[in-house]
Amino acid sequence: MTGPYSCCSCIVFVHSVSVDLNNDASLVIDIPDALCERDKVKFTVHTKTTLSSFQKPEYSVQRQHEDFIWLHDTIVETEEYAGLIIPPAPPKPDFEGPREKMHKLGEGESSMTKEEYAKMKQELEAEYLAVFKKTVQVHEVFLQRLSSHPMFRKDRNFQIFLEYDQDLTVRRKNAKEMFGGFFKNMVKSADEVLISGVKEVDEFFEQEKNFLLDYSSKIKDATAKAEKMTRSHKNVADDYNHISGALNNIAADNNTAFKKHLEKCAEVFEKLRVSISKVEDRMASDQELKLTELLRYYTRDIQAAKDLLYRRARALADYENSNKALDKARLKGKDVAQAEENQKQCLQKFDKLSESGKKELTSFKARRVVAFRKNLIEMTELEIKHAKNSVSLLQGSIEVLKSN
Amino acid sequence: MSEERDPAALEAEDDLFVSAMESPEAARLSAEDISPSSNGPKAEPVLLDDDPDDPDDLFAEIDEDEEESRDTFDIQISVSDPEKVGDGMNAYMVYKVLTKTSLSIFSRDEVCVKRRFSDFLGLHSKLASKYMHMGYIVPPAPEKSIVGMTKVKVGKEDLSSVEFVEKRRSALERYLLRTVKHPALLKDPDVLQFLESSELPRAVSTQALSGAGILRMVNKAADAVNKMTIKMNESDAWFEEKQQQFDNLDVQLRKLHASVESLVCHRRELSVNTASFAKSAAMLGNSEDHTALSRALSQLAEVEEKIDQLHQDQACADFYLISELLGDYVRLITAVKGVFDQRMKTWAKCQDAQVMLQRKREAEAKLQHANKPDKLQQAKDEIREWEGKVQQGERDFEQISKNIRREVGRFEKDRVKDFRVVIIKYLESLVHTQQQLIKYWEAFLPEAKAIA
Numbered sequence: 026m027t028g029p030y031s032c033c034s035c036i037v038f039v040h041s042v043s044v045d046l047n048n049d050a051s052l053v054i055d056i057p058d059a060l061c062e063r064d065k066v067k068f069t070v071h072t073k074t075t076l077s078s079f080q081k082p083e084y085s086v087q088r089q090h091e092d093f094i095w096l097h098d099t100i101v102e103t104e105e106y107a108g109l110i111i112p113p114a115p116p117k118p119d120f121e122g123p124r125e126k127m128h129k130l131g132e133g134e135s136s137m138t139k140e141e142y143a144k145m146k147q148e149l150e151a152e153y154l155a156v157f158k159k160t161v162q163v164h165e166v167f168l169q170r171l172s173s174h175p176m177f178r179k180d181r182n183f184q185i186f187l188e189y190d191q192d193l194t195v196r197r198k199n200a201k202e203m204f205g206g207f208f209k210n211m212v213k214s215a216d217e218v219l220i221s222g223v224k225e226v227d228e229f230f231e232q233e234k235n236f237l238l239d240y241s242s243k244i245k246d247a248t249a250k251a252e253k254m255t256r257s258h259k260n261v262a263d264d265y266n267h268i269s270g271a272l273n274n275i276a277a278d279n280n281t282a283f284k285k286h287l288e289k290c291a292e293v294f295e296k297l298r299v300s301i302s303k304v305e306d307r308m309a310s311d312q313e314l315k316l317t318e319l320l321r322y323y324t325r326d327i328q329a330a331k332d333l334l335y336r337r338a339r340a341l342a343d344y345e346n347s348n349k350a351l352d353k354a355r356l357k358g359k360d361v362a363q364a365e366e367n368q369k370q371c372l373q374k375f376d377k378l379s380e381s382g383k384k385e386l387t388s389f390k391a392r393r394v395v396a397f398r399k400n401l402i403e404m405t406e407l408e409i410k411h412a413k414n415s416v417s418l419l420q421g422s423i424e425v426l427k428s429n
Numbered sequence: 430m431s432e433e434r435d436p437a438a439l440e441a442e443d444d445l446f447v448s449a450m451e452s453p454e455a456a457r458l459s460a461e462d463i464s465p466s467s468n469g470p471k472a473e474p475v476l477l478d479d480d481p482d483d484p485d486d487l488f489a490e491i492d493e494d495e496e497e498s499r500d501t502f503d504i505q506i507s508v509s510d511p512e513k514v515g516d517g518m519n520a521y522m523v524y525k526v527l528t529k530t531s532l533s534i535f536s537r538d539e540v541c542v543k544r545r546f547s548d549f550l551g552l553h554s555k556l557a558s559k560y561m562h563m564g565y566i567v568p569p570a571p572e573k574s575i576v577g578m579t580k581v582k583v584g585k586e587d588l589s590s591v592e593f594v595e596k597r598r599s600a601l602e603r604y605l606l607r608t609v610k611h612p613a614l615l616k617d618p619d620v621l622q623f624l625e626s627s628e629l630p631r632a633v634s635t636q637a638l639s640g641a642g643i644l645r646m647v648n649k650a651a652d653a654v655n656k657m658t659i660k661m662n663e664s665d666a667w668f669e670e671k672q673q674q675f676d677n678l679d680v681q682l683r684k685l686h687a688s689v690e691s692l693v694c695h696r697r698e699l700s701v702n703t704a705s706f707a708k709s710a711a712m713l714g715n716s717e718d719h720t721a722l723s724r725a726l727s728q729l730a731e732v733e734e735k736i737d738q739l740h741q742d743q744a745c746a747d748f749y750l751i752s753e754l755l756g757d758y759v760r761l762i763t764a765v766k767g768v769f770d771q772r773m774k775t776w777a778k779c780q781d782a783q784v785m786l787q788r789k790r791e792a793e794a795k796l797q798h799a800n801k802p803d804k805l806q807q808a809k810d811e812i813r814e815w816e817g818k819v820q821q822g823e824r825d826f827e828q829i830s831k832n833i834r835r836e837v838g839r840f841e842k843d844r845v846k847d848f849r850v851v852i853i854k855y856l857e858s859l860v861h862t863q864q865q866l867i868k869y870w871e872a873f874l875p876e877a878k879a880i881a
Contacts, residue, residue, distance in 0.1 A: 236718050243709070243716040250706040257699035264692035271685035275678065301859065394719050398880040401725060405877055409870045412863045419860045426853050 051075045052172045054187070056165040061157060066090060066118045068164055072187045078179070084188055090117055092186065093164055095197040096171075099182045106177070107336045107374075108381030110389055112170035113325030118160040123152045141270050148266070148306075155310060159318065166322075227379065233386050234334060241327045248320040255317050258309035262302050269298035293422050300418030308411045315404030323393060330389055337378040344371040504530040504609055506624070508602035511594050513581070514545075520582045521545050524598060526605070528624045534616055540625045546573075548629055549601055555619045556608070562775075564768050564832035566840055567614070568607040569760040571600035599749060603757060610843070661773050665830065671837060672769055679762045686755040693748045700740035707733035721880045728876040732869050739862055746858040754851050758844070765840060772829050779822030786815040 051074060058069040072084040097114035100106055126149055134142055171177040186193070225231040276291040347368040354364035510525040528540045553570035560567050577593040605624075609615045623629065663669045707730045714726030793808040 232718075236716070240713075240716045240718075243713045247706070247709040247713045250702065250709040254699065254702040254706045257695060257702045260695040261692065261699055264688055264695055267688040268685065268692060271681060271688055275681045275685065297856075390719060394722050394880060397722055397725070398877065401729065401877040401880070402874065405870050405874045409867055409874070412866045412870070416860055416863045416867070419856050419863070423853055423856050423860070426849055426856075 049173060052178055054165070054168045054172050056161050056168075059157065059161050061120075061153075064120075066157075066160060068161065070168065070187065078184065079188065081188075084190075086187065086190060088186070088193065090115070090164070091197060092193045093167060095193065096182060096186045097167070100171075100177065100180060101332075103180070107340070108333070108378040108385070109174070109176060110326070110329045110333050110385045112167055112174075112177075113322070113329050115160070115163040115167045116321075116325075118156070120153065120156055123149060123156060126152065138270075138274070144266075144270070159314070163318075163322070229383060229386075230334070230337070230379070237327060237331050237334060241324075241331060244320060244324050244327055248317065248324050251312075251317040251320050255309055255313040258312065259306065262305035262309055265302035265305060266298065269294050269302060273298075289425070293425050296418060297422055300415055300422065304411050304415040304418070308408060311407040311411070312404060315400045315407065319396065319400045323396070326389070326393070330386060333378075333382055333385060337375070337382050340371065340375040340378050344368070344375045347371040504528065504532055504535075504615075506602065506605045506609065508598050508605065511598055518579075518582055521547075522581065522594060522597075524601060526624065532615075534621065536625060542624065542627055542629075544623070544629065546571075546578075546597070546601070547631070548623070549604065551629075551631075552608075552619060552623045553604075556614060556617065559617070559619075560613065561764075561768065562771050562829075564771060564829040564836060565611070565613060566761070566764050566768055566836045568604060568611070569764050571597060571604055572760075596753070599753065600757075603753070607757075661776050667834070668769070668772070668830070672766075675762055675765055675769070679759070679766070682755060682759050682762060686752065686759055689747065689752045689755055693744055693752055696740055696744040696747055700737050700744060703733055703737040703740060707731070707737060725876050725880050728873055732873045735869050736866065739865055743858065743862050746855060750851055750855045750858065754847070761840075765837070768833055768836065772826070772833055775822070775826050775829050779819065779826050782815060782818040782822045786812065786819050789815050 053073045055071050056068050057071050060067040060069075066089070068088050068090075070084075070086050070088050072079075074082060074084075094114055097111070101111050130142070130145055130149060137145070171180070171183055177183060185196075189196075225234060272294045273291055276294060347364070347370075351361070351364040351368045354361045505528070507527045508524050509527065512523045512525075514521055514523050523543050523545050526542050526544050528535070529538065531538065550570050550573075553567070556567045574593070574597075577590070577597075580587075580590045581594060608620060614620055710726055710733060711730035714723050714730060717723040717726055789808065789812045793805070793812055796805045796808050799805075
């Protein structure tokens with residue numbers, strides 16, 4: 026692990042807290058609890074700190090998703106942090122999937138047996154819970170990246186976010202009026218052109234630039250494809266659910282001489298539902314958590330790295346402009362001192378951005394490699410586990426059917 | 430027996446195929462030749478009428494034979510090597526039908542003949558016309574598909590027409606196997622001729638848009654109307670129960686079939702999406718500048734490619750093992766329901782005959798006081814005629830009821846066996862897939878761990 030930051034930000038899902046991000050006991054943050062009210066999720070942000078800048082050693086506050094976005098935006102707007110990779114904002118909680126399913130379930134209620142309905146409802150609740158867990162963790166990781174960074178953890182607004190025991194809504198609205206999100210909007214449209222247009226003297230940044238531009242489009246594509254793949258997998262798991270339900274109905278509905286035989290079949294089919302449908306579902310979920318979420322997160326993180334490059338490129342452009350202005354001033358013989366001062370400041374800013382940018386990008390690579398490694402290993406181990414489980418369940422069922 | 434022609438009565442399934450060549454005699458259970466296009470009276474069921482006191486004759490025999498043949502049910506049929514003959518809209522596919530058997534009713538151990546789709550339909554039509562009205566469940570032939578066939582005729586060598594031909598070949602094979610599994614049909618001369626003789630008279634009335642085809646449609650419509658108006662007094666609870674059961678089974682099978690079709694579709698999607706992801710992961714690996722991670726991502730892409738192939742194979746199994754089988758059973762159930770309908774029709778005929786008899790008797794009674802001796806004689810003759818018909822009707826009804834009971838019993842046993850065999854095969858295919866998955870992921874794990 027290179028770089029000055031001793032903690033490596035590994036993204037850990039499924040298992041509760043990212044131990045790695047909370048290495049430093051002086052500021053420990055977690056989201057132990059969250060409430061889902063209709064469309065709004067209320068996160069309970071819990072802080073434990075030994076830092077003197079905080080008034081109390083422990084806090085517990087309620088925050089909404091919009092509060093996280095506000096915090097992210099204020100950090101992005103802060104000039105001081107221009108040379109840092111700003112941790113990407115957590116995406117909005119998306120309950121669209123389970124909500125759609127719940128709707129379908131409600132519509133199809135009349136055509137299902139009571140047991141089918143109960144089963145589907147159960148699965149729907151599990152899905153809701155999964156989305157819930159995901160969104161909690163992605164919000165948690167955002168805060169933990171801030172708390173584990175020597176500069177961000179000292180941020181005034183961050184502290185307010187953690188400490189302020191009232192609703193942040195009013196503050197948020199005021200902030201919006203002040204900044205108007207102008208910086209963010211600018212970045213989106215111009216960045217690729219500006220970054221690629223910069224005449225780079227620094228080998229390191231030249232390489233990084235080429236890498237990030239290419240990687241960014243590739244990882245976006247990989248994320249999209251992974252999402253499609255996971256969705257198909259879930260559809261297959263769903264189908265198996267319906268199939269075993271239907272098989273069950275057929276087996277149960279026969280009071281012929283073969284009733285006992287068919288009852289045994291019904292048992293087997295129920296086991297099959299677990300071994301095929303549930304296992305497929307878990308395989309799909311784990312693949313999503315370990316692979317798709319990983320790709321999603323790093324797509325956002327790569328964007329944050331690109332934003333850093335953009336800011337540096339803009340600083341370079343400013344510096345070059347200030348040089349031109351100085352030359353012009355010298356030619357005209359007017360405002361030379363001012364132009365010189367301006368040029369000096371631009372150069373300083375650019376140098377500062379380059380220096381901190383280098384550190385950030387280097388540690389970013391290390392972070393990325395570690396995260397990929399961890400998640401790929403975990404995903405592979407889980408897939409193997411599920412497949413082995415499925416094999417033994419299937420073989421058990423085959424035995425039972427053959428012995429009949 | 431009345432000369433009413435009821436060709437559609439023999440046909441109760443979706444497949445609108447009935448030979449228009451059958452004669453009115455076909456409706457009789459007599460020992461006479463059934464139809465000019467079939468193979469004469471050697472078909473055993475024809476013996477039925479000879480001994481009304483022993484209607485079990487046929488089945489007793491068949492049961493024994495069944496026992497024997499189950500021990501030595503040695504007949505293998507394969508349908509293979511589809512070949513296109515001719516060009517353009519007159520083209521057709523010819524299939525090789527290979528029969529390997531040690532059964533004595535066959536003239537040789539191994540016979541190979543060439544048949545086209547309409548030959549199969551012709552065979553089914555003959556069997557249906559001979560046996561369905563007696564309550565035998567005749568396995569339905571595979572469905573026609575104008576669209577599918579046209580693509581093939583026009584010469585499109587693409588994937589969908591290849592798949593269509595394979596689907597049809599497989600369906601034809603299952604159809605033949607199911608037909609010979611039926612102990613009576615196995616011995617039928619038409620079946621034997623189909624399997625053995627090198628030349629087969631072409632079945633001309635199988636085209637959907639022929640005059641015969643239109644006649645079928647009209648008859649089917651008339652049939653549907655009749656069904657609604659016949660109200661049978663069911664004295665036998667068994668039949669009522671079974672009918673209900675089959676109605677339920679029909680609904681459930683269709684639901685199951687729909688779910689399986691959905692599975693096949695989604696599995697194919699999964700395969701496409703996995704392949705797409707594999708390519709994307711490979712490109713990501715190429716872009717990655719950390720060497721070890723780059724290599725791992727490339728390996729991941731390879732694993733996903735292999736998994737995609739697995740999904741494709743599994744989708745095939747999903748389809749051919751389960752989905753097609755379910756489709757077959759949905760059609761079979763329709764045939765079973767058709768047989769119940771036959772019984773209803775037989776009952777209706779019997780009722781009609783009784784009504785007629787009653788009328789004739791009333792007419793005779795009237796003529797008693799009219800002093801018209803020749804008319805009276807005629808009336809008495811007619812009464813005798815109708816008494817005979819009533820008797821025949823009652824015997825037919827008894828016989829068909831008995832046959833149906835046996836057929837249903839056999840059908841249920843076979844169904845359970847069939848499903849069990851197929852489900853076991855399918856589960857084994859799933860096991861194989863999972864084991865391959867384990868192999869691929871276990872090979873990948875050290876690559877993931879090697880990222881440093």
